[in-house]
Amino acid sequence: MMASFAVFALIMSGCGNGDTKKTEDQSSKTAETSQNNATAQEDLTTKNTEKNEEVTRDAGGYIVDQELPKEATYINDLLIASKKYPLPADFAPGESDEARAAFEELKAAALLDGFTLSAFSTYRSYDRQVELYANYVNRDGREAADTYSARPGYSEHQTGLAFDIGEVGNEQYFADNGFATTAAGKWLAKNAHTYGFVMRYPKGKEDITGYMHESWHFRYVGKDIATDIYKNNSTLEEYLEIGK
Numbered sequence: 316m317m318a319s320f321a322v323f324a325l326i327m328s329g330c331g332n333g334d335t336k337k338t339e340d341q342s343s344k345t346a347e348t349s350q351n352n353a354t355a356q357e358d359l360t361t362k363n364t365e366k367n368e369e370v371t372r373d374a375g376g377y378i379v380d381q382e383l384p385k386e387a388t389y390i391n392d393l394l395i396a397s398k399k400y401p402l403p404a405d406f407a408p409g410e411s412d413e414a415r416a417a418f419e420e421l422k423a424a425a426l427l428d429g430f431t432l433s434a435f436s437t438y439r440s441y442d443r444q445v446e447l448y449a450n451y452v453n454r455d456g457r458e459a460a461d462t463y464s465a466r467p468g469y470s471e472h473q474t475g476l477a478f479d480i481g482e483v484g485n486e487q488y489f490a491d492n493g494f495a496t497t498a499a500g501k502w503l504a505k506n507a508h509t510y511g512f513v514m515r516y517p518k519g520k521e522d523i524t525g526y527m528h529e530s531w532h533f534r535y536v537g538k539d540i541a542t543d544i545y546k547n548n549s550t551l552e553e554y555l556e557i558g559k
């Protein structure tokens with residue numbers, strides 16, 4: 316049961332812009348995903364005990380029967396959006412001015428080193444996420460859609476603090492882990508924290524964040540916290556000591 320859950324946790328995308336479907340996360344799907352009978356969900360459901368509270372997760376790693384909350388969750392003053400802590404449907408802050416200003420600084424620094432960065436996807440409203448997810452479910456079915464698109468209320472892009480970053484001229488690597496192999500991707504991974512951004516879903520941390528690696532998805536948390544997380548090779552979940 317746990318093994319099945321781990322497999323699905325690995326292939327979940329936090330971005331949900333649909334551009335990730337061709338990447339390695341798809342080929343990492345195992346034969347287990349081919350179960351398409353009516354009992355598949357039941358078979359793949361697993362139970363996690365977290366702080367004496369038993370929660371049941373579905374094949375997508377989402378908590379079964381979880382309702383979106385009335386309030387967004389802040390832990391140590393940091394807004395969090397994850398499978399454990401979704402956002403209210405009416406939470407619509409728009410893109411953060413502070414995060415945008417930090418990105419502009421980051422972009423200017425990158426340019427001095429010869430890289431032209433682009434934030435190709437930032438704030439995404441709940442309604443837009445509803446639209447995107449419905450289209451993907453319609454096209455590919457729910458199980459497949461869950462592997463590359465966040466469900467409405469669960470996308471970090473709804474916080475206004477998530478920036479998908481790529482390099483102008485290398486658009487083929489937008490929302491693609493091929494970005495990690497480029498000089499610009501390496502520069503960003505090494506320098507983003509100086510401007511307050513952390514790579515939100517690092518490689519090797521899939522079972523901690525609950526999402527597959529996304530070398531392009533960055534979350535603004537401010538310079539101090541970003542530097543702490545970067546230097547400790549950590550994640551937002553580990554920094555806040557919360558579950559995925």
Ligand SMILES: [Zn+2]
Pocket residue numbers: 329330331472477478479531532533
């Ligand atoms: Zn993203």
